[in-house]
Amino acid sequence: MLKSLRDSSLTGPHKVFTAVACIVPLELPVQPGYALEVNLEETEVYFKSDITDQQIIDYVATGEGSDAAGGYKIQETAGKLLIDRIEGDFFNVVGLPVESTIKLIKKTLAAAAADDSDESDSEFDDY
Known part of the structure; x- marks a missing residue:
């Protein structure tokens, strides 16, 4: 997989x-x-094109990326050895886009508060 990337x-x-x-x-x-609010975060990852097969084999032998979805952990050795650059949120590649997730939580809480206040102004409040 890493060779393919x-x-x-x-x-x-x-x-x-x-x-x-x-x-x-x-x-x-x-x-x-x-x-309910949703967010889809996208990050582009550019691998170094001059990494040799042997360097990839040596990286795999460390076991570092064995439990990672893409076969590498950008926050560890792979970030220095395999990755040329990224465009987007680094933490998205690590596993959770923290900044956009916090914004999403705030947006959802605001939407819930707005829905609750809208309902309290209903026509049934007079009864």
């Missing part, structure tokens, strides 16, 4: 995607009962 770097980067969904229940039992 290296070889394809001649034509461009590979892309790392992380989807995050945030759900906050509403205080009032109205349909659907929650606020």
Whole structure:
């Protein structure tokens, strides 16, 4: 897989995607009962095209990337050995795009608060 990522770097980067969904229940039992927001983060990773097969074999032998989705851990040795550059969120490649996730949580909480306040202004408040 790492050889394939290296070889394809001649034509461009590979892309790392992380989807995050945030759900906050509403205080009032109205349909659907929650606020839902989603985000899809995309980061382009450029492998060094001059990495040799032997360097890749040596990296794999360390076992560092054996439990990583792409076969490498950018935050460890692979970031120095295999990666030329990235475009996008570094933490997306690590596993969780922290900044966009925090923004998503805030957006979902605001949506839930707005839904709750909208419902409190309903026509049934007079009864």
